[in-house]
Amino acid sequence: MRMRNKMKKHINIRLFCGIICMILVYAAILSGAQKEYSKNATQSQSLSFFIGGGYKSFMLAPDTFKTLYDSAGTPIFTAGMKFDVESGFFLGAEAGYVSVSGERVWVGSNGTAIKTGIAENLNIIPLTAILGFYFVQTEDVRVYAGVGGGLYLVKIDCEVDDYDRNESGFGFFGALGADFNLSEQIYLNIEGRYESISGLIGDSGVPALFEEDDLGGISGMLKIGFRI
């Protein structure tokens, strides 16, 4: 069962990343054709800063999160910068913040979970970078695909001090998004990510019981950007 879930998850990740890569390659081939139009439609080189928020689902460890935090998702806040280069590619870096409150639980082998009343809160700070390519560019909108990765800092604050934990691990993601130009300097960004952060959880605790070992999932974000 665990193997099947793992395989299914990896197939999903590979499929998603594969699609993103194909889009990037296809877009790169077409970039020559689009170049002329792009130059007219958008700024060829720019640096922008953005801030935003959205929702992150922990869909790769749903039972763990439903059991501990009563939800398989939580709001995410993010801020970062993006540098557009002339060829249609861009580089981005951002820092996020996820916080979710829960309680430690007693779990039976039949999946019955009972709360202990001992608070345990999870905080995640993802420090990520993205390489993306605009494969559709018009005067009003630029649609992109990208891949990226980064360092995920995970902190557990438990009511019982001995159970506080600070962990970190690497993860990677594929992204699809679009920038909607509101003016020459301001744009609105919508982005969806599918990320995998494996190896951080799963050896013990609730994730081990449910045989879940990935903090990743899908996230959707809305950001506002400012070009300088």
Added chain:
Amino acid sequence: MSKFIRFIFLYIFTLLITGTFLFSSDDELQVQTSVVKNKSQLYVPGEVIVRFRLDIQMADIESLLSRVDGNIKYTAKSGDFHVIGLSEGMTVEEAVQYFSAQDGVRLAEPNYLRYLHFKPNDPYYSYQWHFTQIDMEAAWDLSTSDPSVVVAIVDTGVAYENYGSFLKAPDLVGTSFVPGYDFVDNDTHPNDEGGDGFGHGSFVAGVIAQSTNNGMGVAGMAFSASIMPIRVCTYQGLCPVAYVADGIKWAVDHGADVINISLGGPSGSQVEQDAVAYAYNNGAVLVASSGNEADDVDFDGDVGYPARYPQVLAVGATRYDETRAYYSSYGPNLDVVAPGGDVTVDQNGDGYGDGVLQNTFNGDVTKFGYWFAQGTSFSAPHTSALAALLVSKGLRDVPSVVCDVIRFSARDIGTVGWDNTYGYGIIDPVHALLGLGLFE
């Protein structure tokens, strides 16, 4: 000179006080080498347990009995089964065969005997290595249980009241008790008459709820819980399965949350298994000692009954160095281990054999002392006490979760993962009480 004499008197006085406080008489320092395991007697002779069909008339029962000159010696409090006395010319095997063949009978089996799992030795918190080993001081910060949590002790009774010739054990004076039952004497005073002279049930009660933080004697592990004494063993230490089964059912029907069964034998009993299933299905956590018959071929290389039933947590014993005690039965149905002691060694160097230390009597039911004893009989109540701590934190009426929490929170020792020597490992009260989080 007078200062010197005063010093000598003060020194002698201090010694006397300390000695009296620790061990009330020389008798209590006597070594009781080991319990007699009369396993040659597997069941009560001249008796069988019979469960009749529900629609059978009393006249039909009497007719069945008259054909073999039998009589009803005991009827379960629940009415579920009867113990039939046999005529002199009929063996137990013949009777089982006879009753099994009758239309009106659903079940017939020998009245198996259970034996107490203990090997008492001789005679304070600092000596209770068995509590410090499982980090009880940290666990007590999380829970000491609650008087609303009832732990039934299915055993030789408990020295819980001053009644007739019986006295309450001094270090049970602050312990909470709820009414129990004496199935041997068929009355409501299940005082500890001992098993082979040793206050086995009182010792077990001490492990769970010895009066603690009262400035005397020793501590108990779930000392705020209430004890329900259930006497099912005779003063010789024989525990007929009819009483054991009835005791288990009575306990759960009268509000027991946890049932400790520090006794066992090599043969399964349908009546006992039914009682265990009934108790489990009605929300009680059942904990039993695995047995002291590690090398006994009669046990098929496994734990004894009732520990072997799937609804029961089977608990083996470890000693001070956390290795399996030489006597502790093990096998495929072992769940966890807990300190049971080994009085043949002094690994902690405290001058005494490494037994479990509690307050009870040995020989005279009115003379109490502090005794070091060993056996899976005493590892089981460590686990029952942990169950009582968990129930007090909200795990009431969910025996399957309590059992799983105890199993999965156990500290793995021996071979990685479950193994048949240590089960899931040695019980870990702090880890169990804290539950699970994202990482641990």
